[in-house]
Amino acid sequence: MSDVKLHNKFASIKAVGFDVDGTLYHSSEELQSAVGMDIIAEAARRLGKQPDDIVEEYLARREELRSNTMTLNSFGLPGEEIFQKIWDEIPIEKYVKRDAKLVTLMGGLRKQYRLFIISNGRGEQIERKFRHLGLRPAWFDPFISCYDHGWVKPEPAPFLAAIEALKLKPEEIVYVGDRTDVDVDAAKAVGMRTIFVGGEYAGADASCETVYDVGLMLE
Numbered sequence: 001m002s003d004v005k006l007h008n009k010f011a012s013i014k015a016v017g018f019d020v021d022g023t024l025y026h027s028s029e030e031l032q033s034a035v036g037m038d039i040i041a042e043a044a045r046r047l048g049k050q051p052d053d054i055v056e057e058y059l060a061r062r063e064e065l066r067s068n069t070m071t072l073n074s075f076g077l078p079g080e081e082i083f084q085k086i087w088d089e090i091p092i093e094k095y096v097k098r099d100a101k102l103v104t105l106m107g108g109l110r111k112q113y114r115l116f117i118i119s120n121g122r123g124e125q126i127e128r129k130f131r132h133l134g135l136r137p138a139w140f141d142p143f144i145s146c147y148d149h150g151w152v153k154p155e156p157a158p159f160l161a162a163i164e165a166l167k168l169k170p171e172e173i174v175y176v177g178d179r180t181d182v183d184v185d186a187a188k189a190v191g192m193r194t195i196f197v198g199g200e201y202a203g204a205d206a207s208c209e210t211v212y213d214v215g216l217m218l219e
């Protein structure tokens with residue numbers, strides 16, 4: 001591993017952006033699966049059926065459509081409405097807990113860099129997660145909640161909006177995320193530097209196991 005190379009890659013960085021789900025907290029999969037089960041239960045209720053009656057068909061369609069909203073729509077249900085209702089009602093504190101280590105990390109980073117967020121979600125829902133984590137949304141500017149703008153990562157729109165708001169060159173910005181296509185490839189496509197969290201991804205400028213390592217990567 002060449003530390004010099006890493007150092008050079010991030011030497012001109014002035015802003016650090018983060019994905020939220022799966023990047024700032026780890027129980028993302030558990031939470032996604034709880035949301036998935038609740039959505040299926042709600043869909044079954046509205047169709048006058050039991051969850052067991054539709055679960056197989058639902059999961060098969062979702063595998064193909066790759067979106068809960070679109071899968072719900074394919075059953076003739078208001079996908080967006082149900083999806084948002086379930087997210088609003090899920091007991092998020094069960095999955096997203098106060099993280100002192102994360103708060104310390106962000107406290108340190110914000111002294112040196114401008115911080116920002118790009119997350120697929122609505123502002124209200126993301127801010128709820130931040131409250132449970134112990135983070136202040138105000139530390140992150142811009143705080144881009146894609147769904148409020150009709151955007152979905154990996155579309156370039158939220159990344160371009162971040163560049164515009166930061167008034168920086170894309171290569172002065174690093175984006176940190178846990179998904180290769182949705183986060184890393186998308187940020188790279190607009191010229192940002194990238195850090196992949198949760199393993200190794202050759203397509204990123206750097207990879208690390210957890211978000212706690214991000215401070216070290218930038219040094």
Ligand SMILES: [Mg+2]
Nearest residue numbers: 019021022178
């Ligand atoms: Mg994520």
